[in-house]
Amino acid sequence: MPPQSEPVASTALTPERILEATEEVLRRYGPNKATVVDVARALGVSHGSVYRHFASKAALREAVTKRWLDRTANQLESIVTADAPAPERLRDWLAGLFAAKRRKAGDDPELFATYSALIERLGGGSGLESVVNRHLADLTGQLTRIIESGIRQGTLAAPDPAAAAEAVFSATARFHDPVYAPEWSHPDIEASFTALVDLLLRGLRP
Incomplete structure (x- = not known):
């Protein structure tokens, strides 16, 4: 009787498979103990095979972090481009970001x-810091596009859409910054979120 599945190493090694395995290794061992050797072992290959795709442990961590963060931005893009009034999309985008973060947590x-x-651990201009900064720029860029479209529609008003986007993002940090994750299960968190978004939308009315 043939085996139900092939060994991991029997299929072509790709960056995506390495990143999937890295997530599992990080999940199992945490960032302090996880090594490239652990990732290679999970894939059934030598660590040199992993290094052919990612030059260092730092490069691998940057790539897997970018993959994890990009999932959120990709999910939210459909809200940015939806055929709906900008205030509605702004509310949906903020709710979508909050929901995505809570799902991950x-x-x-x-x-x-x-x-x-x-x-x-960010600091010192590391590659990981650049990955996170690009992610934050992607998110505020999406907010900027929603606000710009609202200005064109006459449903939102802001002298500087990018500055308004930064302000909205900062004001809602409680609902997307991981440092606040312990608060996301509080019984009143939804009411607090709705009250804040209502306030922000009133401030952006023409």
Whole structure:
């Protein structure tokens, strides 16, 4: 009787497969103990094979962090381009960001804690810091596009859409910054979120 699945190493090694394995290793061991050797072992290959795709442990961590962060931005893009009034899209985008962060924290707490720990170590112009900064720029860029479209529609008003986007993003940090994750399960968190978004939208009315 043929085996139900092939060994991991029997299929072509790709960056995507390496990143998937890296997530599992980080989930299992955490950022302090996980090594490239652990990733290679999970894939059934030598660590040299992993290094052919990612030059260093730091490069691998940057790539897997970017992959994790990009999932959120990609999910939110459909809200930015939706055929709906800008105020509605702005509310939906903020709600979507909050929901995505809560899913990550609730559905995969080990990996969420791992990435939060990695991000807390930012500093010194590291590659990981650049990855996070690009992610934040992607998110505020999406907000800027929504506000710009609202200005064109006459449903939103702001002298500087990019500055308004930065302000909205900062004002809602409680609902997307991982440091606030312990608060996301509080019974009154939804009411607090709605009250804040209502206030922001009133401030952006023409």
